[in-house]
Amino acid sequence: MLQHLIDQDEGLRMVPTDRNELTTAVGQLNEELRGLPEEADPARTRVLTRWIGIGQMCLGNHDEARTVLRQSLDLAAALGNTRAVVATGLNLGDAHRYAGDVQGADALYRSALNTARSHHPELVDFALQHTGKNLMERGDLASAKAHLQEALRLRITKGDAGLVESTQAALARVELLIGRADASAADGAVPRQWSGEWTSWLQSRTTAQTPARWAEDFPALRDAVRGLNAHQRVYPRHLRDQPFPAELIAAMAAEAEKAVAADGYLHNGKWNAPVGDAASRFAGQVDLAAVVARSTGLEVEQPHTAVYIAYLEEGQFLDFHVDEFGFGEANLILCLQHERPTAAPSVSTTVFITADGCLECDLAAGDCVVFDGALTPHGRTPLTAGESITLISLGFRARDQASRTVTNLPPVPR
Template sequence: MVPTDRLELTTAVGQLHKELRALPDGADLARARVLTRWIGIGQLSLGNYDDARTFLRQSLDLAATLSNTHAVVATGLNLGDAHRYAGDLRDADALYRSALGTARQQHPELVDYALQHTGKALMERGDLAGAQAHLQEALRLRIAKGDTELVESTQAALDRMELLLAKAAASPAPGLTPRDWSSRWTSWLQSRTTTRTPARWAEDFPALRDATRALTAHQRVHPRHLRHQRDQSLPAALIAAMAEEAEKAVAADGYLHNGKWNAAVGDAANSFAEQVDLASVVARSTGMVVEQPHSAVYIAYTEAGQFLDFHVDELGFGEANLILCLRHERPSGAPQVSATVFINADRYLTCALAPGDCVVFDGALTPHGRTPLSAGESVTLISFGFRARDEALRAPTNLPSAPQ
C-alpha cells in the first residue's frame, strides 16, 4: 500500500481525525467505526504502523460491539496487514485466520478477500504450499464472481509465488532447513498428482514410483490402518466427548490450514490422552517405542468437495503420527466415501476411517492426503504426534532431495 500523493493522503487523514474528535463521546458508534477504520488504513499506507494498529483495533472493537460481522472481517484483515507490515507475523496470522473463519461461516462474499490476504502472508513467511492452496481457492472464487480486476490481482500473486517456487527448486540442497525440505517435496508431489482426481493415480504413479521409493525408504513407521474392535478398542464415550469438543472448537476458533479446518484441543482430548496409553498403541502396531503424544490438533472436513492434497509434514513434528476418526457422517448410498490416502513405495494405500479407527504413519516421510468429500459428508479427526524414544530416529540422515 503506497500512496500516490503522500501529502494529499496526510491531509485527508488529518480531516478524518478532526471529524472523529468532533463526535460526542459514546455517540454515533457506527460513524466512529468508519472513521477509525479509514484513519487506520491511511496510517498504514503512510507507514505509521503503530498508529495504524491503534485505530484499526478501535474500529475492530467497535464493529464487534455493533455486531457488524461484515466489518469485523474487513477490519480484521486490515489490522492483520498492519501487524504484518510491522513485522509482527504471529498476531497477523491469528487475525487472518479469524477473519477467514468468520467469512466462511457468515459472509461468503468476503472469503476470497480473506484467502488473498492470508495467502500473501503465507508466501512472505515462506510457506509456499500453504500460500498456493489459499491463492488458488481465491482465484476460483474470483473467477466465479467475474471480477476481472480481482482475478488479475490474485493471478499476479500466484505468478509471484510460482517464481519463488522455481527459485527454491533451483537452490542447492545443502543447508536446507527441515521446513524447506518438506516444502519442496510437497510442491513436487502436488505438481505431479492430486488426491482430487483418484482416477489419475494409476496413470501418474509410474512417474512417482522411483522418487517415492527413495523417500519412503527412510520411513520410521510404515502406514497401518487400525480398525476399531478388530485391531484395538478405544472408549466410545471418550471418542464421543472429543467429537463434541472438536465441533465446538472448530466453530468458535477454527482456522483453515492446507484446505482443512484445524482447532486446538481441549479438556476432552487431554482426558483421552491421560486415560488411553496411546504410546502402547503405536508401539504394538509399528514396533517403534515412542513417548506419550507431545502434540495434538483437531481436524475437520465439512464441505462437499473439500480435500487435502498429497504432502509431507515438516520434519520435527514427530516420528510417528496417529490419526483417530471421531466422527464420519455420510448419506446412505453415497457413491464414494472420503478416505485418508498414502503413497507407499509401490502403491497407493487407502484408509476409509470409521469412528474409532486409527491410522499410524510417518507423516514427514510418507506422502499423504484425503480424497474429496461427497455431498452431505463430513469428517472429524484428531491427530497426535509422537517422539521416538531412540533419539537416533529423530534426525534421519541422507534424506533424498525432491526431484527437479
C-alpha cells in the same frame, strides 16, 4: 497454609516437596471443610476450598482442583472480596493451564489481570507473573517476556526479595527458551525447506482431488517415493476395532465441533482447531504410545502435540504433502466422527502414496491410522454431498532418537 509443602519444577509449575505429606495435608483440610457447621463463616469455606484446590492441582488432580477452585472463586465473588477474586482466579487459571485447557486459562488470567489493574494495583505483579508463565508455555515468548519485565519492575519497587527472585527465575526461563527457539529456527530452516520442496514436487505431479489420476501418475512417482520409504521407521497401518472407550470418542467429537466453530482456522484446505479437556482426558486414560508401539514396533513417547481436524463441505480435500519433521517420527490420526450418506457410491478416504501404490483408508469413528507423516506422502480425497469428517491428529517422538536430518534423506527430484 500449604506453602511449605509446595515447590516449583524446572518448568516453573507448582509441585509437592513431599507428595505423601501434601496428600495428607489436603485430606486434613477436606476433613475440616466437611466438619464445618451450616452457619459457619463462608469466608472460612472460601479459604479452605482455595487451598484444597491448590493442593489438588499440585498433586495433578486437575478435575478436582478446578471444581474446588471454582467453588472458592464463586464464594469470593458472592462475598464481594475482589482481592480474593483476583488471587483465586489466578489459581484457577493455573489449574486450567496445568490440565491443558488453554482457552479457559487465558480467559481467567485476563479477567484477573484486568480486575487487579482496576481494583487492586498491589496484585498486578502477581497477575502479570501468572499470565507471563502462561504465555511462556504457549510459546508466545515475546509477550511473556514483556509481562514478566513489567512484573519485575513492580516487584523491585515493592522491595520484596523473594518475589523479585521468583520473577527473575521466570525471565531466565523465557530467555533460555528464546535462545533455544532461535537456534531451532536456524537449525529447522533447512528441514522446513526440504519438506516444502517435496510437497511442491508431489503436488505438481499428482493430486488427491482426482483419484483417477493416481494410476497414470504413479509410475513416475514410484522411484522417488521408494527413496522416502527407505528411511521410514513407521509404515502406514489402518487400525480397526481399537478398544477406545466410546464415550471418550464422543466427548472429543463434541469438543472438536465447538472448537472448530469458535476457534477453527483453515489450513491446507482443512479446518484445524486446538484440543481441550476431552482430548486431555482421552490421552490420560488411553496409553496411546502403547498403541503406536504395538502396531509399528517403534517405541515412542506419549504424544507431544495434537490438533483437531474437520472436513465439513462437499468437495473439500487435502492434497498430497509431507509434514515437517517437528511433528515426530510417528503420527496417529483417530477418526472421531464420519457422517456419510447411505446411498453414496464412494466416500472420502485418507490416502497414502507408498512404493507399492496408493493406500486408501476409510476411517469410521474409533478407527485410526498410524504412519510417518514426514516421509509418507498423504492426503484426503474429496468429500461427497452430505459427508463430514472430524479427526484428531497426534504426533509422537521416538524414544530411540536415531539421527534424522536432511543430509541423509533423499533430495527432491529435479
